[in-house]
Amino acid sequence: MAVDLDDIQGLVRHAYSRLTEACFYVLRIADAQAARRWLSSAPVTSAALAAKSVQEVLQVALTSDGLRALGVPQRMIEQFSSEFNGGMSADANRSRRLGDVDTNAPENWKWGGSAAPHMVVLLYAAPGRLAEWTQAVTGPEWATAFSVEVVLPTTDMKGLEPFGFADGISQPALDWQLSLPSHDRTQPDYSNLIELGEFLLGYANAYGRFTERPLVEPADDPQGLLAPAEDAPDKRDLGRNGSYLVLRQLRQDVQGFWRFHNARANGDPAARKATAEAMVGRTMAGVSLLEGAQAPSPDPGTKAGREQLNAFTYAGDADGLRCPFGAHVRRANPRNGDLPDASGKGLLARLLTTLGFDAAALRGDLVASSRFHRMLRRGREYGQSLPPEAAIEDQGDGVETGLHFICLGANISRQFEFIQGAWITGAKFNGLAAERDPLIGERQPLSDGSETDRFSLPQAEGAACQTTGLPQFVTVMGGAYFFMPSLRALRFLVTLDHSNTSSPVGST
């Protein structure tokens, strides 16, 4: 079956960076019937429209509690993944794995901690058009249908995240043409082209399998709204063309970040920039540290520029001398293939490396292959944009600043939770002794008491140079797991036989 772009919410295909105004409404459903009416007439934007041609965008996604509040039968809800149904914050073990402990703990969150929200409505608009668009979208039904748990406004920081680094550079390329062979074969080399089924339910994933998702009996879909499941044609696919959406409000301590680097650099601007860049793994302009300080910097605002900025792997930097192992971008995407790197070696040496007899290549075996752990990042910044000098001199107006982190994927546990848990929060990532992501990690000691507030800079000779006493720069303020249905699935969800559902509906 061909890919039906009309059926897919646009955020899967586009980041809508030209729509610089955005606001996210985190909602609870107060009246199920009104919510269904609102959803059935909501002008949800599809992926078929070119990003250039739209001036306003509306996207919607629901939590597990939200589906229940909408009146979706439990037998359908329970076929969604267990992490989606469990929620981001309901389980102490999940919180520990995600680093949601201490100041990050759900009990301290502003929203999403003790009670999961039901829905998120994402609004995007061209400059100057958001207020009008919001008014048009919310309409008379909105106030009856929903109670607003939190409004998440955003700020256009011109392609930078609040610490001042170019962002939105690296994204996986989705195999919209379905050109990748659909079977589980080893890929020795890193590739940025990833199976559609890694991001959309209902297609073959990187293992050549169909990710579990809700399939319904044809009797449950008398209007034939849903497509037959490709892997089970006697069932209708409620998941197809849908994706999971992870939303986390991440507060960034911009002053703390730049004051720390300034103090370590004794006030030297070049030195403080260099240590900050080592922790990110890219220069502030977005160039990989593999390129060296004098490299020209292509424009991250253009497609060609982003392609140039992403044309690398860490294969030539096996000792982390140019880009430290612990740097944020090297953790978040180690850019490795399924086998230790054997490029540039002769046949025998390649064989020995592949079989695991090459001691120097063993490090390459410590990290899971990237292709199973990619995500589409769609976050937006919020608060005040503050350049490093102003942050150091305390010129900020005290407004909370950070990132409304959003990522999309077909498997929350293998994608977001793995990257966040094993690679960002994991203190032993890539053979490191006890350190978490220097940019966004929490700093709780390990269970044996080892401190994790450090960052290692490998040296050509001797032991790595260590920065200690690293403060926590990013704090989780809220979050939830959502399902972003296809447009057909949305129609199906709001026209289900709800005769057994009373209204208004509370959360369970």
Ligand code: HEM
């Ligand atoms: C406030 C929090 C965060 C900040 C300031 C931040 C900053 C950055 C920056 C500056 C880049 C480089 C630009 C780019 O490649 O687009 C980047 C890349 C990336 N970040 Fe983050 N990030 C944050 C949170 C997260 C979280 C929570 C995750 C995942 C759980 C994550 C995953 C990634 C990934 C996958 C990349 C691309 C790496 C690559 O493909 O090379 N980031 N981030």
